[in-house]
Amino acid sequence: MPKQIRDRLTALGVKRITAPGFHADGGGLYLRIEDGRRLWVFRFTWQTKRCWFVIGPERDIGLADAREQAR
Template sequence: MTARFCATVAKPGRHADGGKLYLRVDALGVARWTFMWVRGGREREAGLGSRHMVGLAQARELAGGMREMLAKGIDPLNARAAERRANAARVTFGECPDALLASKESG
């Protein structure tokens, strides 16, 4: 697969780059990168971003990171969800007005 092909392909379907990395194009021509694997008899798919936001080189890099996770026995989707939970700022409803007032205080 070449960068030019990725930028211009409009044929619907799943276009393989190798190493479980695919450029998936829907019927409307919208294309997105996906990484697919099978674990425990279950097919899994992780989105890596649209072709307009993620280039071929970056998609290959992201897929490489996911392959490393799989080699270590880590499910990439579970790891992504755990990271999101860890990074999520848990703000209660009562803390929202306090944060707003604190941000406006200097003005």
């Protein structure tokens, strides 16, 4: 089984990202940027289906807190 890469993003790097889309931190945690909104989301598989769980807005939840909730 391939090794999962975690903690790709840094707190300063998160602030600098402006491009829309999903930006992976690893372990299923993503920063989603769309229409000016910045959300932490967690991707997981349940019964062979891909599911997304919204952790919360980036302005309220820091990178460390988002990682803790994703774990």
